Each structure stands twice: as C-alpha cells, then as structure tokens.
Amino acid sequence: MTEDEESADGLRTLTRDLVSIPSHEDPTAAGDAIESWLRAETDGTVERDDHGNVFARKGSGPTLALVGHHDVVPPGEPQVTVDDDGDESYVLDEHDGRLYGRGSADMKGAVAAAMCAFRDADPDGVELCFASFVGEELGGIGARGAIDDGFAPEFAVVGEGSTNYSGPGVTDVVVAHKGRRASALVARGESTHASIPEEGVNAVYRACDAVDVVREMAFPETTVLGESLRGSVAVTEIDGGTAWNVVPDRCEVTIDERTVPGERAPLEQAASIEGVEWTVEQDLPPMACSDDDFADAVLAAAQDVQTGTPEHVVKPHATDAGWLADAGTACVICGAAESGEAHTDTESVSYEVLDRCYRIYHAVAEDASAFA
Known part of the structure; x- marks a missing residue:
C-alpha cells in the first residue's frame, strides 16, 4: 500500500x-x-x-x-x-x-x-x-x-x-x-505544643497507623477470558502539620488504587484506626x-x-x-x-x-x- x-x-x-x-x-x-x-x-x-x-x-x-x-x-x-x-x-x-x-x-x-x-x-x-x-x-x-x-x-x-x-x-x-479508585484517609487528633506531646493526640501518628493497614493489603486480582489482571494499591501523598513545634491535629493520606473487575482492596479497614475517616473521591470502573x-x-x-x-x-x-x-x-x-x-x-x-x-x-x- x-x-x-x-x-x-x-x-x-x-x-x-x-x-x-x-x-x-x-x-x-x-x-x-x-x-x-x-x-x-x-x-x-x-x-x-x-x-x-x-x-x-x-x-x-x-x-x-x-x-x-x-x-x-x-x-x-x-x-x-x-x-x-x-x-x-x-x-x-x-x-x-x-x-x-x-x-x-x-x-x-x-x-x-x-x-x-x-x-x-x-x-x-x-x-x-x-x-x-x-x-x-x-x-x-x-x-x-x-x-x-x-x-x-x-x-x-x-x-x-x-x-x-x-x-x-x-x-x-x-x-x-x-479501573481507578482515588480515595483519602483523613486522620484527626488534638493539637498541642510539641514540647508536651502527651497532652495532645498526634494526627500524623494515627495516619501512619492507617497507612500500615494499607501497606499490608494484598493487591486485587482476577481472570477474564483466561487473561490475568492484577490491580494495585499505593499511598501517593501525605499532608499534615502546620508548624515544626505544634503536634498536628489533622493529616490526610491519598491512595491510588487500580481496581479489577469484581475485586476491590478492603480500604475501609484503614478507617478502623481511631480518629481516621476514609472517603472515595473518584471511582473509574x-x-x-x-x-x-x-x-x-x-x-x-x-x-x-x-x-x-x-x-x-x-x-x-x-x-x-x-x-x-x-x-x-x-x-x-x-x-x-x-x-x-x-x-x-x-x-x-x-x-x-x-x-x-x-x-x-x-x-x-x-x-x-x-x-x-
């Protein structure tokens, strides 16, 4: 041609x-x-x-x-x-x-x-x-x-x-x-001066505990017409704290999950950590x-x-x-x-x-x- x-x-x-x-x-x-x-x-x-x-x-x-x-x-x-x-x-x-x-x-x-x-x-x-x-x-x-x-x-x-x-x-x-599911974990605590951390609740620590839950999750997998498809879960951003000498009262973690048909990572489990809320921001099937x-x-x-x-x-x-x-x-x-x-x-x-x-x-x- x-x-x-x-x-x-x-x-x-x-x-x-x-x-x-x-x-x-x-x-x-x-x-x-x-x-x-x-x-x-x-x-x-x-x-x-x-x-x-x-x-x-x-x-x-x-x-x-x-x-x-x-x-x-x-x-x-x-x-x-x-x-x-x-x-x-x-x-x-x-x-x-x-x-x-x-x-x-x-x-x-x-x-x-x-x-x-x-x-x-x-x-x-x-x-x-x-x-x-x-x-x-x-x-x-x-x-x-x-x-x-x-x-x-x-x-x-x-x-x-x-x-x-x-x-x-x-x-x-x-x-x-x-697919892609974008979600966030928001950890809340109680701020205090960093010199007396025991009088507050550190939101970053709570967020890290939630991240540990995510880290241990198995990636979702499935098979379609004999072809294997494996998803993924990754923490991609973390944002918390306002000053070097203040115990933070809020910390947000962004999660990128690549979903597969019929299977999702159980990200809601991360919200079992006290003070942590999980919300979905985008879910492309x-x-x-x-x-x-x-x-x-x-x-x-x-x-x-x-x-x-x-x-x-x-x-x-x-x-x-x-x-x-x-x-x-x-x-x-x-x-x-x-x-x-x-x-x-x-x-x-x-x-x-x-x-x-x-x-x-x-x-x-x-x-x-x-x-x-």
Missing part, C-alpha cells in the same frame, strides 16, 4: 482534519466536524445530545456501537501554534507513514476509522451505532451522561489503544482493563468483556486483516469501556494507539494501523451473526 492509498476512502484526510481541531478546552468544534461529516457522508440518523456527544445509527436489531471520544488532553508546547490574532491550532506533521499531533493516537485516528466503517458497512442483523463522547479525559463525563440518558448498546467496540500489546506491530483485542462469543468474533476479524497474530489482552488503565460495561454492555477495546504513545509531546499514529482498524470495525459490523 502506497502513502496515497487508503483502505477506506478519505480516512487519512478525515484523520488529519479531526486532529487539526483543538479540543482540549472545548470539544465543540471537533464535535461539529464529526456531526457535519456524518450528515454529509453517511445514510445514518445523526444526532447530538445535550452533553455534546455525537451519535449516528443505521440498521435494526441488537445495537453494536463503535465508540470513541473527541476530547483530548492539553497539548505540549511543540504541538500547538498561535497565530497573530491569538487563535490556537494544533501542529501536524507526517513522516515515515505516521501522523504526529495531539489526539492522533488518543483517539481521533480511531474515531475517523470508526466513522468510515460506519459509512461503508451494511450491518448484518444489528443496529450499527457510531458514538463519539466528550469528557473522556475528565473521567467519562460524556459517556456517563449518555448512559444516564438511556444509551445502552448490547455490544461495543471501543477504539482506545490495543496495538503492540502482545507483540510489535500487532493490533490486539482488549477484553479487560483496570474496570472493564471485563461479558460475552465470549463477541470477544472471539472481534479477535477473528483482527486476525483476518493483519499478518501478525493478535491475542486477547488486558489494559492497565481505565477508559469509557468501563462505564459501558458497568451499565451492562459487552465491551472490547480495539484501536490504533500503541502502548505509551498517548499524552506525549510526540504523540502519533500509524496510517497502516488506522487502515487495519477500519477493516476490523467494518468486518465486525458486517458479520454480526457471529455474536448477535
């Missing part, structure tokens, strides 16, 4: 157009471009919800959704330019078969591949839905809003990164990923594919379009697939982004792998009888 050839008409041009649109502060313009393209280029029913999510649908039967997001994290200094009027635009570069720019890997490239697959597919026995959410980088705001409004596909292929997991150059199928036939069908599609041998794999971090799976959707993840590529100042995506993802999405939509 030459640099100018594409497996989907206009895929590379569409990718470049989407990546060029700033969407780290406000994803509206990127959503406008996606909506406009879908209305002009497809025969689907297109809508934009109150959250800013964009949907397109066609066909009938159980719903298979091709899912992405069009918000991005803030660009690094090399990835943005400002014109004389103060307007920002993203810097694009192309060489060695790759497109460089903020959002190319995470995940406007996969969004473009899903848009083209939606356009070209004649869905077999399913309602084919394209969905691009806002606010994924902010904890799944768009996905949660859509789910609250009734978005409930039976199946979803989420286009987050799954390339180079089992081996170089291979696009795999993720059947599970970790893990994902486990709930339908073996669906996971196998997507893997078969991935095997058919590449020379490498893809596998069912697991992913270390949370995505919108967690919210969908938590709501009852059978999810897998399959996308062009490579491990370690997203959120970097040199973020890029392979055009060859984008073509591959298009073919995977197209094949899954057209052979839904394998799972639906």
Whole structure:
C-alpha cells in the first residue's frame, strides 16, 4: 500500500482534519466536524445530545456501537501554534507513514476509522451505532451522561489503544482493563505544643497507623477470558502539620488504587484506626468483556486483516469501556494507539494501523451473526 492509498476512502484526510481541531478546552468544534461529516457522508440518523456527544445509527436489531471520544488532553508546547490574532491550532506533521499531533493516537485516528466503517458497512442483523463522547479525559463525563440518558448498546467496540500489546506491530483485542479508585484517609487528633506531646493526640501518628493497614493489603486480582489482571494499591501523598513545634491535629493520606473487575482492596479497614475517616473521591470502573462469543468474533476479524497474530489482552488503565460495561454492555477495546504513545509531546499514529482498524470495525459490523 502506497502513502496515497487508503483502505477506506478519505480516512487519512478525515484523520488529519479531526486532529487539526483543538479540543482540549472545548470539544465543540471537533464535535461539529464529526456531526457535519456524518450528515454529509453517511445514510445514518445523526444526532447530538445535550452533553455534546455525537451519535449516528443505521440498521435494526441488537445495537453494536463503535465508540470513541473527541476530547483530548492539553497539548505540549511543540504541538500547538498561535497565530497573530491569538487563535490556537494544533501542529501536524507526517513522516515515515505516521501522523504526529495531539489526539492522533488518543483517539481521533480511531474515531475517523470508526466513522468510515460506519459509512461503508451494511450491518448484518444489528443496529450499527457510531458514538463519539466528550469528557473522556475528565473521567467519562460524556459517556456517563449518555448512559444516564438511556444509551445502552448490547455490544461495543471501543477504539482506545490495543496495538503492540502482545507483540510489535500487532493490533490486539482488549477484553479487560483496570479501573481507578482515588480515595483519602483523613486522620484527626488534638493539637498541642510539641514540647508536651502527651497532652495532645498526634494526627500524623494515627495516619501512619492507617497507612500500615494499607501497606499490608494484598493487591486485587482476577481472570477474564483466561487473561490475568492484577490491580494495585499505593499511598501517593501525605499532608499534615502546620508548624515544626505544634503536634498536628489533622493529616490526610491519598491512595491510588487500580481496581479489577469484581475485586476491590478492603480500604475501609484503614478507617478502623481511631480518629481516621476514609472517603472515595473518584471511582473509574474496570472493564471485563461479558460475552465470549463477541470477544472471539472481534479477535477473528483482527486476525483476518493483519499478518501478525493478535491475542486477547488486558489494559492497565481505565477508559469509557468501563462505564459501558458497568451499565451492562459487552465491551472490547480495539484501536490504533500503541502502548505509551498517548499524552506525549510526540504523540502519533500509524496510517497502516488506522487502515487495519477500519477493516476490523467494518468486518465486525458486517458479520454480526457471529455474536448477535
């Protein structure tokens, strides 16, 4: 395949157009471009919800959704330019078969591949839905809003990164990923002058006792479709005290827990220490594919379009697939982004792998009888 050839008409041009649109502060313009393209280029029913999510649908039967997001994290200094009027635009570069720019890997490239697959597919026995959410980088705001409004596909292929997991150059199928629970332990005591510590209650000591409880906890573990997934628990911050000569009456400990489907570390046990309270500040759910036939069908599609041998794999971090799976959707993840590529100042995506993802999405939509 030459640099100018594409497996989907206009895929590379569409990718470049989407990546060029700033969407780290406000994803509206990127959503406008996606909506406009879908209305002009497809025969689907297109809508934009109150959250800013964009949907397109066609066909009938159980719903298979091709899912992405069009918000991005803030660009690094090399990835943005400002014109004389103060307007920002993203810097694009192309060489060695790759497109460089903020959002190319995470995940406007996969969004473009899903848009083209939606356009070209004649869905077999399913309602084919394209969905691009806002606010994924902010904890799944768009996905949660859509789910609250009734978005409930039976199946979803989420286009987050799954390339180079089992081996170089291979696009795999993720059947599970970790979630993230951020929580805090707040220890309270009674302050006094440090020269008479026995007349107070040291909140730092209480916090340290609670940290010892956390330190001894086993990491949560599970198995999904034969793949092992191991979470983690780590104390990442501690803050207490006001002066060198005052016994502190408050100390706060931050805990980062990477959760796995069906298992959580018993962090509430740390609150058994007198004067210690445990609160959860963020809980991004893990994902486990709930339908073996669906996971196998997507893997078969991935095997058919590449020379490498893809596998069912697991992913270390949370995505919108967690919210969908938590709501009852059978999810897998399959996308062009490579491990370690997203959120970097040199973020890029392979055009060859984008073509591959298009073919995977197209094949899954057209052979839904394998799972639906």
